[in-house]
Amino acid sequence: MIQSGIARGTTVRDAVFDLLRHHGMTTIFGNPGSTELPMFSDLPEGFRYVTGLQESVVVAMADGHALARRGPAFVNLHSAAGVGHAMGAIYSAFRNRAPVVITAGQQSRPLLKSDPFLFAEAPTVLPQPYVKWAIEPARAEDVPAAIARAIHIATLPPAGPVFVSIPLDDWGKSCDTPVLREVAGRAQPDPARLAEVAARLNGADSPVMVMGAGVDADDGWDGAVALAEQYQAPVWVAPLASRCSFPESHPLFAGFLPANEADIERHLGGHDLILALGAPVFTYHYERPGTIPPAGASLIQIVSDPQQAAGAVCGLSLVGNLALSLAALRDHFDQPRPPRRAPLRTFAAPAPARGISGAMALRTLQDLRPRDGIVVEEAPSSRDDVHDHLPIDRPGGFFATASGGLGYALPAAVGVALSNPGQTVLAVLGDGSSMYSIQGIWSAVEHDADVLFVILNNGGYAALRGFAGNKPVVGCDIGHLSLAAIAEAQGCPARRVSDPAELEPALREAFAARGPRLVEVMIDAG
Structure with a gap:
């Protein structure tokens, strides 16, 4: 949907708030500082400011908010010191694929020539490499367009944090507001390659599935359950997955893969096809050598993150939205398979303990x-x-x-x-x-x-x-x-x-x- 821009002569501040309102980003997370005061003095109606007492807390709140609402969140930090405080949380947001739009205050443009107090010397360098895009606009009137672009970059797959540095005196300057628009980011892998994957699934004697955070992030939960049930395939959670993508009480749920090669080989051994969905191949935490994929197995990965596809150490990788990919695979299903007679995983009662275990x-x-x-x-x-x-x-x-x-x-x-x-x-x-x-x-x-x-x-x-x-x-x-x-x-x-x-x-x-x-x-x- 494309709408006309707002009339000429508006301020940078008003234009930015109109952008945020258009994208439903009416919750602002921040820890206020002097270089951001023009933005947050007299907050417009319909917005709420969520205060955090330290910048890493602010970014983590925005991260959780973005993931839960399945849309971008807006957070404001204070110049270089605030961004520095927040770097651990920015790294987590990057790894979580959280669409967080981070802005940071910068000293007034006329002061920047003299190394003023509380300024950022290299604002776009500091958060790298853990933001998808970073900019300090060359002119005040370019700020709304930069934030509009940042919102789109943050939400396009793979989602992730972005960064805009904004000098103190920019907020009151006049500008033209960018067109209010939407960018849709769901793409399906090549249908011919998906048909090939479906044929390999149909021909497999003992397929197994490994689900990662990307399935839930791509709204693929129902499709993952349906595909596993069609093939009566055991389902494992990928090592160190940060989200749940398959019901853990389901009879086909097999458990959680450890973060080392030897145990993954042991758990996935005996299957002739491994289908990794929304997960890297694989995430390791400690060294225990093993063979991936196990002998006799082939591996196929489907992810919406090109970096995870490029980083896979073996197998065929397809890049695309998981919900669309799973629907396409289900359409190619061949013959029903007999249901398993017993759940793959049982829950034991806690062992007796002297106190609270x-x-x-x-x-x-x-x-x-x-x-x-x-x-x-x-x-x-x-x-x-x-x-x-x-x-x-x-x-x-x-x-x-x-x-x-x-x-x-x-x-x-x-x-x-x-x-x-x-x-x-x-x-x-x-x-x-x-x-x-x-x-x-x-x-x-x-x-x-x-x-x-x-x-x-x-x-x-x-x-x-x-x-x-x-x-x-x-x-x-x-x-x-x-x-x-x-x-x-x-x-x-x-x-x-x-x-x-x-x-x-x-x-x-x-x-x-x-x-x-x-x-x-x-x-x-x-």
Whole structure:
């Protein structure tokens, strides 16, 4: 759809707000600074400004908001210092493929010749290489066109963050507003190659599917379920996937692939065709050599991210939207296959423990939480328990960081909640992870985000201890923290639980409440 531009003589500020309104970007995430004051003084009607107390928190909130609303989010940072604070979160947004439009203030143009205080010396270089595009417009009147282009670049696949640096004095200058327009980005792979893939699926004796975050991102959930059921193919989650793309209680769900070659070879061995959907081939975290694909198997990858296709180490790769690709593959289906007699994966009860174990906490959360709720997770040492006891069974129902950096999930849960009013978001966090972005609780309180923060406190960086095996590791003990006290200090109702008998009542009461609230669960490492 193309609409006419706004009349000549408008200001840069008014033109930008008209652009944001046109794209539904009426929530602005930011931490205000002096070089952005002209933009945010007297905010126009219909916009809300979501304040974060640190720039990485601001970007993570925008990241979660963008992914949950399946559209671009707008965030404003402060010059070079603010962008520097936010770089870890910008990297996570890049890895998450989150369409975040990042703007940053810059000192007034007349001052730039003299190295003024609080300016950015190389504004477009600083966020590289973790933005898709970066610009400081040459003229004030070019700012609206730059932001319009940034919105389109951010949302076109593969989605990702973009960056626009804007000098302080640009906002009040006159300009012509760019035409308000849309850019559609869904493309299907070559139909002939998809027909070839379908023929190979039809001819396979034992196909297996590996689902990555791209399936959910491309609205391919229903198509993935239908395709797996047609071929009665086991479905594995790709290593370290940041979203859920297949119902984990489904009888065809086989489990989660570890992030090493040897275990992937072991799990996928015996199949003659591996179909990787919306996932890299493959993401590894530690070295355990193996053969990929396993002997006797061929591999086909379909992704909407050209970089993931180019980076695949083997097999045939097709680039295109997953929802369209899955629909085309289903149209070529040949003969029904007999259903499997038993589920591929079962859920065992948590093992007995002296105190509260991670498994016990996760199973209790599963028993109490709304099945249509959203989970945002960052509890590295409890990830196996999350996999075993907190199955996700809805599209758009799970978000984690694809970057591996800590501090994402707490503020991201706030951004997700602000995009889904009336629906509780469950944030499952570790104590170490929470401390990277604990200021996000203030934002949840300030903006009444409906988030239940559940912090599994095991007294340190237990995931790192696990990697070290029996060797002692320095710097991993952080046990003298009270996350509940920190939450209460920011205005968030909180409770600490260490007695197993109190766990279920405390969580039941928390789920019945609304708004931000926190339960700190003391995990017994013994």
